Amino acid sequence: RPCLSMLKLEPLRSLFNPTALTCFYQTLREWVAVESDSSDVSKRPELHHMMNLTADKLRSLGGKVEMVDIGLQELPDGKSIPLPKVVTAQFGEDPSKHTVCIYGHVDVQPAKKEDGWATEPYNLTDINGNLYGRGASDNKAPVLAWIHTVEAYKALDMELPVNVKFLIEGMEETGSNGLEAMIIAQRDTFFLDVDYIIISDCGWLSRRPALTYGTRGNCYFFAEVEGPKQDLHSGVYGGTVIEPMTDLIGILDTLISPSGKILIPGIREAVAPFSDEEWKMYQDIEFDMENYKEKLGVKDLMYNNKVDLLAHRWRYPTVSIHGIEGAFSASGSKTVIPAKVTGKFSIRQVPNMDPATVKKQVTEYLHSVFAKRKSPNSLKVTMIIGAKPWLADTQHSLYEAGKEAIKKVFQVEPDLIREGGTIPVARTFQDVTEKSIIMLPIGGFDDGLHSQNEKMSRYNYIEGTKLFIAYLHEVAQIKKV
């Protein structure tokens, strides 16, 4: 039952009356109630149910809906279970109009009340206008906001200004298993007439609306040092063997300086120069350093001015050491010499770094550092993820349309921002379909994605829907080439 169909056809603004709003919240509430946690295979029926709900919703609005089988997921125990189907939908196929494809996902991160949630995570709860629930902001409300957008045009009995396609998946939180193959398979069918791809799977930086034009990639490394053939008692054997942990700590310590400077030769040199225009753009961004510091709970940030801080968050590489597998990691004490230890670290990628080059640089550097130790142990360096960064042109008409829509709905200029994290699907879309992509977020800066007490504010949900309605109108103005 579409939320807006029962309303009289009135001008756009009157669509958002109390009855419609209640209906919007109710739909989000129903979606959040489905525990569509893609990381927990025991929740797979819920996830399938979520894909069906999504398809039903799109179908009820008259979309041409398909549920695309993307095959099986192999489990660690060797068994296989079906992946959630990808939902595609199409509204309109007027060749004189642009065609946009909305990407989104309806699976969620795990959540349990006892992790520290103030409310039941799958029971959407309104506290002071914030709607708390797992998946509310990531990514169920944005997907619904796009569906409400189609609904709004329908309720107004207005033709959609552009053809609208949807591609909604259910495995995003665990790495979009099966999606790339599906995109490749449908490059010359589903994607053939698509002009633009819109992703609304991110958030603003502050209370000011934003357009996102870049994400960092990521190269994830394992550095494995192996020595004795089994763990040894440190009392009995300590002093007679060069311990793998000592070697591993030693080489990990050569990755970054205390102040955060990357020491691997060639990495910093590959970064695109920070231009004056870029500096000015960063300067204009609304960002509260004190608030950020307080939110993280640190005494000092790595940089104490806004431009440097944001630049190192978005457009410079970083090394993070995540942990060590194989060493003693429990509470308490254990007098062990671990025989084989694997250090795990990753390097965020930015233009013009290239994962293949980074792999070579890191591997050669660590082996050279290790060789100097003259250790009898052995080192193996592996890059297990090599995701490229993604960067859009903020002067592109897709972005100009975004700026215009934001100005109309919010009466402000948007912040032009990047994401420090990686959204691999953006890069996949770009590489496979060669279409232009925009990230048009409506999530709040403090929505707590992947964290306890995730929320979506009523304000962002509803004003975000209005933004999407306006955005389609602006995209329609782009001159067709």
Add this chain to the structure above:
Amino acid sequence: RPCLSMLKLEPLRSLFNPTALTCFYQTLREWVAVESDSSDVSKRPELHHMMNLTADKLRSLGGKVEMVDIGLQELPDGKSIPLPKVVTAQFGEDPSKHTVCIYGHVDVQPAKKEDGWATEPYNLTDINGNLYGRGASDNKAPVLAWIHTVEAYKALDMELPVNVKFLIEGMEETGSNGLEAMIIAQRDTFFLDVDYIIISDCGWLSRRPALTYGTRGNCYFFAEVEGPKQDLHSGVYGGTVIEPMTDLIGILDTLISPSGKILIPGIREAVAPFSDEEWKMYQDIEFDMENYKEKLGVKDLMYNNKVDLLAHRWRYPTVSIHGIEGAFSASGSKTVIPAKVTGKFSIRQVPNMDPATVKKQVTEYLHSVFAKRKSPNSLKVTMIIGAKPWLADTQHSLYEAGKEAIKKVFQVEPDLIREGGTIPVARTFQDVTEKSIIMLPIGGFDDGLHSQNEKMSRYNYIEGTKLFIAYLHEVAQIKKV
């Protein structure tokens, strides 16, 4: 039913006839069958049963046996369960004779077939003269060998040449919970007439019998670096905060050089000089470097000559880094910036190091290294264990008696060795009772203590019993002062 009581009284050597030997093995088999794992509270009834078996055995030989209540064990969940009682026994109280106290334990390390045992760990299995089973060498066979010793004198209808006391505990493998308080409480009662304490809870270095005259102590440290108030996503936040892992890796890397040299000022200076006599003693020890290297499965040892290697195993300090709590330690990849990480390392203690001084040296050094990093994170250094080393005088009459007994039974001079690990009870006995202590091992060098496929050879079990019989005779020759 004592093993030797049914035999005719014959000369000592004829005591060890096939019937007696079968009975000895059978007793060890019964003891190993009891899963007296002190670390697993669900096995507590088995452990209590084991203490009762021990008491019964000693009582059956006419000992004055007591089961000493040492109170409760507090569990992590706040509940308490009774500790296994300590079994004490006394054979003879002739004030004209010396009194020895035999210390041993009948609890064991955990063991499961699926950990990689070739046989059922609690089903003693003879393979080529080796008796495989958990606790066989550590410490059930040695305790039984001492009981058989008393039995032998009884079977021969000979008076024990010294008064013999037993102190057998059931919590050794988890830190001898409750024992120190018991020793302190009985210092002026049970221990009043004790002259010498004998510990047989260790092993030889090679196939040559050995006397153990030293153990290293251990100072165990936690270095906790704390930054953000919660774990952060490394994509979203990497580059804006100084990561606690970077700091921790940085300070851990300043503890030891690649070749194993301890870099903490003052530590190496405190070590007692290596004398020429000591050097000569080490030179005489039978030790197969190639075999040791092969057993550990390393390409090279830290030192490539016997004296340096053994000296660094026994009489020099070592730093071992055991692991990091709070970082990512599972398999796979996780893009996390851990908010609070605790590095765990320990420094083996030797004469003349002092744990209180070491604590100060390590704490000050790490704080000074950390201060140079100018990190906004905070560091907390804690010493959670501070166990002193133990060292005996190898010229002491207790050791001379040992050399004599070994010569008589094995026709060789013993190796004079140390243990790299810590046997805290030795130090406790010394500090509380001020009695002289000897470690008189009968375990083999390859018994696999704490490991899969622990074993005791028939040879060591039986010849070890003969050694103990001879040793009591030698101790009786020590001039009473």
